Amino acid sequence: MEGTTVRRPHISAASACSAALLLAPLLTACGGTAETDSQPPSTPKGVTAQASSSTSVHVMWEAAADNTAVAGYDVYRGKAKVKSVPAAKHMIDVDGLAASTDYTFTVRSKDAAGNLSAPSRAVPVTTQATPPKDDAPPTVPARLTGAAEGSRAATLSWGRSTDDVGVTSYDIYQEGSRIHSVAATGTTAKLTGLRPGTVYTFTVRARDASDKSSADSKALDLTTESAPGAPASTAPTGLRTETGKEGAEFTVDLSWDQPDTGGVIPAYQLYLNGKLTTTIVWGGTPPKGRAAYRLNLAEPAGTRYSVKLRAKLPDGTWGDFSAQPTIVLAD
Structure with missing residues (x-):
């Protein structure tokens, strides 16, 4: 008796893999499982807590490490989480505290997968007593x-x-x-x-x-020193600012030492609070040595700005940024 042949539909390896992926989202390939991040970051070290006033404490810590990347930190007062900050921050102020009161603070690091480190060492701190009437701020620190x-x-x-x-x-x-x-x-x-x-x-x-x-x-x-093998800095140096007022507008006189770029610097970009404000283009022959520029601002008194600039290099690219002094517009 002749046997019966049963024909089954052909399923390609790719189709089978696709079906498996739909049925099991954690599969990254047929017969394989996705790598999941189950390793928590390291525990933050160097935690300190300083009573900044009668109602606030300043908490600082050292950066933690992770097998992928630290995503942020959680700060705890006792067992209660009071602050969360991104990975770039290693300090925070905790406000709304009671005067002359004992507290303990810990910090835990976390990664993007939600893994939390063990709590850091608990740091005790006592807020300051309610201060007497205090009408004047401290004097300015000198000789920095x-x-x-x-x-x-x-x-x-x-x-x-x-x-x-x-x-x-x-x-x-x-x-x-x-x-x-x-x-x-x-x-x-x-x-x-x-x-x-x-x-x-x-x-x-x-x-x-x-x-x-x-x-x-x-x-x-x-x-800071350049990394080994890095090119020399092209940042303007010695940036100084002086504010004044003309009529309803404030003036900011800038001066700086120009970097050695191997050629003439035809222009500078000027930034206020990290945003490009203007491009300084010399009307005639570019200056040599120390350069100067006046900026007019129609902002209210008390407005604060951080100021930085960078030079246009002979190859047409923009160089490194200068330091960023902060200015305050004052009458």
């Missing part, structure tokens, strides 16, 4: 000096400030943003995580228990 340490760090030092009640901390600013704080007993700070071959502008403000801050100290420009 510093030096770059290699390509990724810098050390700053400054003179002590005074206050009618008492200085509680010093805050270090870069481009108008606070990047570090130290207790009033210290007048030095080491900054890490900087970029190689980059110009930075730092200022320091003193703060008191009423959270009143002094004006900025004199700005300090520092340039």
Whole structure:
């Protein structure tokens, strides 16, 4: 007796794989499973908590590591999460606290897959007592000096400030943003995580228990060392600003030392708060040595700007940015 042949529809390997993918989204190939990130980041180290005032605490920590990338950090007061910050931030102010009260803070890192590190070491801190009537901010920190340490760090030092009640901390600013704080007993700070071959502008403000801050100290420009094999910096240096007023408008007089680019610099781009404001093109022969430019601004008094510029290089590309001093328009 002749056997019966059963014909089954032909299914290609590609079609079978597609079907498997539809049925099991975690499959990355027929017979394989997708790699999932189940490894948590490392636990943040170097956690400190400083009572900035009677109602706030400043928490700082060192960067954590992960097998893919750290996505952010969660800050806890006791067992309650009070703040979440992106991976680039390693400090935060926790406000709304009670005066003369004991607290503990911990920090946990997290990655994009939602994995959380173990809690850091719990750091105790006691908020300051409610301050007496405090009408005046501290004096401006004087004699700000510093030096770059290699390509990724810098050390700053400054003179002590005074206050009618008492200085509680010093805050270090870069481009108008606070990047570090130290207790009033210290007048030095080491900054890490900087970029190689980059110009930075730092200022320091003193703060008191009423959270009143002094004006900025004199700005300090520092340039980190270039990475091995990197080309020389093409950033303008020695950028200085002077504000004034003409009629209803404020004036900002800028001056800077031009970089050595191997040729004439025909133009500069000027940025305010990180946005291109104008392109400076010389009407005649470009200046040599130190250059100057006046900017007019019709903004209200008290407006703050960070200022930076970069040169147009002989090959037509734009060079490295200068340091970024902060200016305040004042009558």
